[in-house]
Amino acid sequence: MTVTPAASTPSTSASSQPDAMKQLSSNFSTFLTLLTTQLKNQDPTSPMDSNQFTQQLVMYSQVEQQIDTNDNLKTLITQGTSNAASMTTSYLGKKVSVTNGQASLTNGSATWTYNLKTLAATTQLTVSDANGKTVYAGTGGTASGNNTFTWDGKDTNGNQLPDGPYKLTVTAADSGGNTVTNTVVSVGTVSQIDMTGATPQLIVGNMEVGLGDVATVTN
Numbered sequence: 001m002t003v004t005p006a007a008s009t010p011s012t013s014a015s016s017q018p019d020a021m022k023q024l025s026s027n028f029s030t031f032l033t034l035l036t037t038q039l040k041n042q043d044p045t046s047p048m049d050s051n052q053f054t055q056q057l058v059m060y061s062q063v064e065q066q067i068d069t070n071d072n073l074k075t076l077i078t079q080g081t082s083n084a085a086s087m088t089t090s091y092l093g094k095k096v097s098v099t100n101g102q103a104s105l106t107n108g109s110a111t112w113t114y115n116l117k118t119l120a121a122t123t124q125l126t127v128s129d130a131n132g133k134t135v136y137a138g139t140g141g142t143a144s145g146n147n148t149f150t151w152d153g154k155d156t157n158g159n160q161l162p163d164g165p166y167k168l169t170v171t172a173a174d175s176g177g178n179t180v181t182n183t184v185v186s187v188g189t190v191s192q193i194d195m196t197g198a199t200p201q202l203i204v205g206n207m208e209v210g211l212g213d214v215a216t217v218t219n
Contacts, residue, residue: 088200091190091217096204100213101167103186104205108153108160110186112168117181119144120172127151128167135161140170165207185215 192203
Protein backbone atom coordinates (compact mmCIF):
# COMPACT_ATOMS: atom_id res chain seq x y z
CA MET A 1 0.00 0.00 0.00
CA THR A 2 1.59 3.24 -1.10
CA VAL A 3 0.81 6.89 -1.43
CA THR A 4 1.91 8.76 -4.53
CA PRO A 5 2.92 12.25 -3.35
CA ALA A 6 2.01 15.37 -5.22
CA ALA A 7 4.69 16.68 -7.55
CA SER A 8 6.66 19.61 -6.15
CA THR A 9 6.21 22.46 -8.61
CA PRO A 10 6.53 26.19 -8.09
CA SER A 11 3.23 28.03 -7.65
CA THR A 12 2.71 30.85 -10.11
CA SER A 13 -0.07 32.38 -8.01
CA ALA A 14 2.08 32.23 -4.88
CA SER A 15 5.07 33.93 -6.51
CA SER A 16 2.95 36.62 -8.19
CA GLN A 17 1.21 37.54 -4.94
CA PRO A 18 4.17 39.42 -3.34
CA ASP A 19 5.00 40.99 -6.73
CA ALA A 20 1.46 42.34 -7.04
CA MET A 21 1.57 43.90 -3.57
CA LYS A 22 5.09 45.27 -4.17
CA GLN A 23 4.01 46.88 -7.44
CA LEU A 24 0.91 48.35 -5.83
CA SER A 25 2.99 49.83 -2.98
CA SER A 26 5.45 51.32 -5.47
CA ASN A 27 2.67 52.89 -7.53
CA PHE A 28 0.96 54.20 -4.40
CA SER A 29 4.21 55.75 -3.16
CA THR A 30 4.72 57.46 -6.52
CA PHE A 31 1.13 58.69 -6.46
CA LEU A 32 1.58 60.22 -2.98
CA THR A 33 4.81 61.91 -4.06
CA LEU A 34 3.12 63.47 -7.08
CA LEU A 35 0.09 64.46 -5.03
CA THR A 36 2.24 66.12 -2.34
CA THR A 37 4.19 68.02 -4.99
CA GLN A 38 0.99 69.23 -6.64
CA LEU A 39 -0.46 70.36 -3.31
CA LYS A 40 2.70 72.28 -2.46
CA ASN A 41 2.72 74.07 -5.80
CA GLN A 42 -0.97 74.67 -6.30
CA ASP A 43 -2.38 78.13 -6.82
CA PRO A 44 -3.89 79.24 -3.48
CA THR A 45 -6.51 81.24 -5.34
CA SER A 46 -7.51 78.20 -7.37
CA PRO A 47 -7.04 75.07 -5.20
CA MET A 48 -7.08 71.58 -6.70
CA ASP A 49 -10.32 69.64 -6.94
CA SER A 50 -10.04 66.96 -4.26
CA ASN A 51 -12.50 64.58 -5.98
CA GLN A 52 -9.93 63.16 -8.39
CA PHE A 53 -7.23 62.18 -5.92
CA THR A 54 -9.88 60.97 -3.44
CA GLN A 55 -11.09 58.55 -6.13
CA GLN A 56 -7.47 57.47 -6.67
CA LEU A 57 -7.06 56.73 -2.96
CA VAL A 58 -10.27 54.68 -2.98
CA MET A 59 -9.05 52.74 -6.03
CA TYR A 60 -5.74 51.86 -4.37
CA SER A 61 -7.58 50.73 -1.28
CA GLN A 62 -9.88 48.48 -3.31
CA VAL A 63 -6.96 46.90 -5.19
CA GLU A 64 -5.14 46.21 -1.92
CA GLN A 65 -8.24 44.58 -0.47
CA GLN A 66 -8.60 42.41 -3.58
CA ILE A 67 -4.97 41.23 -3.31
CA ASP A 68 -5.52 40.37 0.36
CA THR A 69 -8.74 38.53 -0.51
CA ASN A 70 -6.98 36.47 -3.18
CA ASP A 71 -4.19 35.63 -0.73
CA ASN A 72 -6.69 34.50 1.93
CA LEU A 73 -8.62 32.44 -0.62
CA LYS A 74 -5.42 30.71 -1.74
CA THR A 75 -4.62 29.87 1.87
CA LEU A 76 -8.08 28.34 2.40
CA ILE A 77 -7.76 26.26 -0.79
CA THR A 78 -4.34 24.98 0.30
CA GLN A 79 -5.69 24.03 3.72
CA GLY A 80 -8.69 22.26 2.16
CA THR A 81 -6.48 20.27 -0.21
CA SER A 82 -4.18 19.27 2.65
CA ASN A 83 -7.13 18.12 4.78
CA ALA A 84 -8.58 16.11 1.87
CA ALA A 85 -5.24 14.40 1.27
CA SER A 86 -4.91 13.53 4.95
CA MET A 87 -8.43 12.11 5.07
CA THR A 88 -7.92 10.10 1.87
CA THR A 89 -4.98 8.13 3.28
CA SER A 90 -7.40 6.48 5.71
CA TYR A 91 -8.87 4.61 2.71
CA LEU A 92 -5.69 2.57 2.18
CA GLY A 93 -6.35 -1.15 2.46
CA LYS A 94 -10.12 -0.63 2.79
CA LYS A 95 -12.80 -2.12 0.54
CA VAL A 96 -14.87 0.50 -1.25
CA SER A 97 -18.03 0.28 -3.32
CA VAL A 98 -17.72 2.30 -6.53
CA THR A 99 -20.92 3.80 -7.96
CA ASN A 100 -19.77 5.21 -11.33
CA GLY A 101 -20.30 1.90 -13.13
CA GLN A 102 -16.60 1.15 -13.43
CA ALA A 103 -14.77 -1.97 -12.29
CA SER A 104 -11.20 -3.11 -12.65
CA LEU A 105 -10.54 -6.03 -14.98
CA THR A 106 -7.77 -7.87 -13.13
CA ASN A 107 -6.31 -11.18 -14.30
CA GLY A 108 -9.12 -11.45 -16.81
CA SER A 109 -12.02 -10.98 -14.40
CA ALA A 110 -14.29 -8.09 -13.37
CA THR A 111 -17.43 -8.21 -11.26
CA TRP A 112 -20.34 -5.81 -10.91
CA THR A 113 -23.55 -5.87 -8.90
CA TYR A 114 -26.54 -4.14 -10.47
CA ASN A 115 -29.78 -3.52 -8.64
CA LEU A 116 -33.11 -3.50 -10.49
CA LYS A 117 -35.85 -1.53 -8.78
CA THR A 118 -38.53 -3.90 -10.08
CA LEU A 119 -38.74 -7.18 -12.00
CA ALA A 120 -37.56 -6.74 -15.59
CA ALA A 121 -38.60 -8.59 -18.72
CA THR A 122 -35.32 -7.86 -20.49
CA THR A 123 -31.90 -6.72 -19.30
CA GLN A 124 -29.14 -5.64 -21.65
CA LEU A 125 -25.56 -5.42 -20.38
CA THR A 126 -22.98 -3.30 -22.18
CA VAL A 127 -19.30 -3.07 -21.25
CA SER A 128 -17.18 -0.19 -22.57
CA ASP A 129 -13.45 0.48 -22.31
CA ALA A 130 -11.65 3.60 -21.02
CA ASN A 131 -12.24 5.31 -24.38
CA GLY A 132 -16.00 4.73 -24.24
CA LYS A 133 -15.90 2.05 -26.96
CA THR A 134 -18.34 -0.83 -26.51
CA VAL A 135 -16.37 -4.08 -26.21
CA TYR A 136 -19.04 -6.47 -24.97
CA ALA A 137 -22.82 -6.72 -25.08
CA GLY A 138 -25.06 -9.43 -23.70
CA THR A 139 -28.12 -10.16 -21.60
CA GLY A 140 -28.29 -10.27 -17.81
CA GLY A 141 -30.47 -11.33 -14.92
CA THR A 142 -33.92 -9.78 -14.64
CA ALA A 143 -34.80 -10.35 -10.98
CA SER A 144 -35.81 -7.44 -8.81
CA GLY A 145 -33.03 -6.44 -6.42
CA ASN A 146 -29.35 -7.29 -6.70
CA ASN A 147 -27.95 -9.18 -9.67
CA THR A 148 -24.29 -10.12 -10.13
CA PHE A 149 -22.42 -10.01 -13.41
CA THR A 150 -18.88 -11.41 -13.68
CA TRP A 151 -17.11 -10.68 -16.95
CA ASP A 152 -14.21 -12.76 -18.21
CA GLY A 153 -12.64 -9.86 -20.09
CA LYS A 154 -13.47 -11.22 -23.54
CA ASP A 155 -15.09 -9.02 -26.16
CA THR A 156 -18.14 -9.98 -28.19
CA ASN A 157 -15.89 -11.87 -30.66
CA GLY A 158 -14.20 -13.87 -27.89
CA ASN A 159 -10.91 -11.93 -27.88
CA GLN A 160 -9.24 -11.49 -24.50
CA LEU A 161 -8.91 -7.81 -23.62
CA PRO A 162 -6.13 -6.29 -21.48
CA ASP A 163 -6.63 -5.60 -17.79
CA GLY A 164 -7.77 -2.09 -16.92
CA PRO A 165 -10.87 -0.06 -16.05
CA TYR A 166 -14.13 -0.95 -17.80
CA LYS A 167 -17.64 0.41 -17.35
CA LEU A 168 -20.87 -1.56 -17.20
CA THR A 169 -24.12 0.01 -18.42
CA VAL A 170 -27.41 -1.74 -17.69
CA THR A 171 -30.58 -1.15 -19.71
CA ALA A 172 -33.67 -2.93 -18.37
CA ALA A 173 -37.36 -2.82 -19.27
CA ASP A 174 -40.50 -4.44 -17.86
CA SER A 175 -43.10 -6.42 -19.82
CA GLY A 176 -44.81 -3.18 -20.85
CA GLY A 177 -41.62 -1.73 -22.29
CA ASN A 178 -41.16 0.71 -19.44
CA THR A 179 -37.63 1.43 -18.26
CA VAL A 180 -36.64 -0.25 -15.02
CA THR A 181 -34.48 1.96 -12.81
CA ASN A 182 -31.13 0.43 -11.90
CA THR A 183 -27.87 1.19 -10.13
CA VAL A 184 -24.47 -0.37 -10.82
CA VAL A 185 -21.81 -0.93 -8.17
CA SER A 186 -18.41 -2.64 -8.06
CA VAL A 187 -16.26 -3.43 -5.04
CA GLY A 188 -12.49 -3.30 -4.74
CA THR A 189 -9.64 -2.66 -2.31
CA VAL A 190 -7.75 0.63 -2.24
CA SER A 191 -4.06 -0.12 -2.81
CA GLN A 192 -2.70 3.38 -3.42
CA ILE A 193 -3.57 7.07 -3.20
CA ASP A 194 -2.65 9.28 -6.15
CA MET A 195 -2.10 12.86 -4.99
CA THR A 196 -0.43 14.20 -8.13
CA GLY A 197 -3.62 15.78 -9.49
CA ALA A 198 -5.87 18.57 -8.30
CA THR A 199 -7.81 16.15 -6.08
CA PRO A 200 -6.71 12.86 -4.45
CA GLN A 201 -7.64 9.70 -6.36
CA LEU A 202 -8.07 6.20 -4.94
CA ILE A 203 -6.31 3.43 -6.86
CA VAL A 204 -8.54 0.37 -6.95
CA GLY A 205 -7.09 -2.42 -9.06
CA ASN A 206 -6.26 -0.81 -12.40
CA MET A 207 -8.50 2.25 -12.08
CA GLU A 208 -8.59 5.62 -10.38
CA VAL A 209 -11.66 6.47 -8.32
CA GLY A 210 -12.70 9.89 -7.03
CA LEU A 211 -14.06 10.19 -3.51
CA GLY A 212 -17.40 11.31 -4.93
CA ASP A 213 -17.84 7.89 -6.57
CA VAL A 214 -17.43 5.94 -3.33
CA ALA A 215 -20.64 4.85 -1.61
CA THR A 216 -19.36 2.71 1.29
CA VAL A 217 -16.06 1.87 2.96
CA THR A 218 -15.41 -1.34 4.91
CA ASN A 219 -12.39 -3.03 6.45
